[in-house]
Amino acid sequence: MSLLDTKNITPRSLSFFTALAISVINAVLSLLVQPKWYTSVLVFFVTFIIIYSIYYYTLQRFIYRKIKLIYKFIYQTKASKKEEIFYQHILPQKSIEQVSEDVAKWALRRKMEIEKLQDNEKFRKEFLMNLAHELRTPIFSVQGYVDTLLNGALEDENVNRKFLSNANRSIDRLVRLVDDLDEISKLESGKIPIIQQSFVIQELISDVYEEFLLKAKEREIHMLFKKGTERPILVYADEQKIKQVLVNLIENALKYGNDGGTITAGCYVVDDKSIYIEISDDGPGMSETHLPRIFERFYRADRSRARAIGGTGLGLAIVKHIVEAHGHTVNVRSKPGVGSSFGFSLDKGEG
Numbered sequence: 048m049s050l051l052d053t054k055n056i057t058p059r060s061l062s063f064f065t066a067l068a069i070s071v072i073n074a075v076l077s078l079l080v081q082p083k084w085y086t087s088v089l090v091f092f093v094t095f096i097i098i099y100s101i102y103y104y105t106l107q108r109f110i111y112r113k114i115k116l117i118y119k120f121i122y123q124t125k126a127s128k129k130e131e132i133f134y135q136h137i138l139p140q141k142s143i144e145q146v147s148e149d150v151a152k153w154a155l156r157r158k159m160e161i162e163k164l165q166d167n168e169k170f171r172k173e174f175l176m177n178l179a180h181e182l183r184t185p186i187f188s189v190q191g192y193v194d195t196l197l198n199g200a201l202e203d204e205n206v207n208r209k210f211l212s213n214a215n216r217s218i219d220r221l222v223r224l225v226d227d228l229d230e231i232s233k234l235e236s237g238k239i240p241i242i243q244q245s246f247v248i249q250e251l252i253s254d255v256y257e258e259f260l261l262k263a264k265e266r267e268i269h270m271l272f273k274k275g276t277e278r279p280i281l282v283y284a285d286e287q288k289i290k291q292v293l294v295n296l297i298e299n300a301l302k303y304g305n306d307g308g309t310i311t312a313g314c315y316v317v318d319d320k321s322i323y324i325e326i327s328d329d330g331p332g333m334s335e336t337h338l339p340r341i342f343e344r345f346y347r348a349d350r351s352r353a354r355a356i357g358g359t360g361l362g363l364a365i366v367k368h369i370v371e372a373h374g375h376t377v378n379v380r381s382k383p384g385v386g387s388s389f390g391f392s393l394d395k396g397e398g
C-alpha cells in the first residue's frame with residue numbers, strides 16, 4: 048500500500064500529509080527569506096503542529112462526528128462499553144471508503160430483512176386465506192345437514208341417520224384439521240424438543256404397517272420392505288416424531304394408491320453418517336409441475352380427489368418440518384401412472 052493511497056486515507060494521515068506539505072513549503076520560503084537552518088526547522092515544526100492540529104480537529108468535528116452519528120443510527124443502540132471503544136479508537140482509523148462499505152453492507156442487510164418480512168407477510172395472508180377455505184367446506188356441510196334435519200328430516204327414518212353420519216364425517220374432518228394445525232404450530236414454534244435416541248428403523252416401519260393393516264387389507268394393498276433392505280439399520284432420531292413421518296407417508300400411499308397395489312419401504316446406508324428411508328407406491332403419481340410445491344401447507348396435486356379422500360393438506364408439511372428439525376431433508380420422485388416415492392435422510396444410529 049502506498050503512503051498516499053487515496054482509497055484508504057484516514058483523518059490522521061490526511062492531516063499529516065497536508066501539514067507536512069504546507070510545513071515544507073513554509074520552511075523553504077523561510078530559508079529563502081532568512082537563510083538560517085534553525086529558523087527553517089523552527090518554522091517547519093511550528094507550521095506542522097498548527098496545521099496538523101487545525102486540520103485534524105476540523106475533520107474530527109465536522110466529518111467524523113457526523114459519521115459517528117451514522118454508525119449510531121445503523122446500530123440503533125445506546126453505545127455500550129464495547130461500542131464506545133469502537134467510536135474512540137476504531138472509527139477514527141477507518142477510511143471514508145471503509146465507512147461507505149459498512150453503510151452499503153448495512154443497507155444490503157436491511158434490504159434482505161425487508162424482503163424476508165414481505166415474504167412472511169405474503170405467506171401469512173395466503174395461509175389465512177387457505178385456512179378459511181379449508182374450514183368453510185366442513186362447517187357449511189355440517190350446517191346444511193343440521194338445518195335440513197331441523198326442518199323436518201329428523202322425523203324421516205329414511206334419511207335422518209344418513210344425514211347425521213354425514214355431518215359427523217365433516218366434524219371428524221374438522222377435528223383432523225385442528226389436530227394437524229396444532230401439530231404444525233407446535234413444530235414451528237420449536238416448543239416440542241427433539242429427543243433423539245438410537246432405534247431400528249425397520250421395526251418402526253413394521254409397527255406403522257401393522258396399524259394400517261386393516262385399511263390395507265380392505266383395498267388389497269400389500270405393504271412390504273424392498274428386497275435387500277430388510278437387514279436392521281439403526282437411526283439416531285426422535286422415534287415418536289419419525290413415527291409421525293412414517294404414518295403420514297404410508298397413509299398417503301394408502302389413500303392415493305390403487306386398489307391391489309403395493310407400498311414398499313426401503314432403508315439404505317448412505318455413508319458412515321446417514322441413512323436414507325424411502326416409502327414408494329405404485330399409485331397414480333403426480334406430474335412434475337406439482338413436485339416443487341407438494342410440501343407446502345394445503346397444497347394438493349389433485350384437488351378434487353384429495354378433498355374427496357378427506358385429507359387436511361398438512362400431512363407433507365408436517366413431514367417436512369419434522370425431518371428438517373432433525374437437520375435433514377425430504378424429497379419426492381413421482382411419475383403419473385407409475386407411482387410416487389417419498390424419501391428422507393436421518394443420522395445413523397449407534398449401538
Ligand code: ADP
Pocket residue numbers: 295299300303304328330331332333341346347348349350353357358359360361362363364387
Ligand atoms: P393431504 O391431506 O391432502 O393428503 P398431504 O400434505 O399429505 O395432504 O399431501 C399433499 C398432496 O400431495 C395430496 O393432496 C396429494 O395430492 C399429493 N400426494 C401426497 N402423497 C401422494 C402419493 N403417495 N401419491 C399421489 N399423490 C400424493
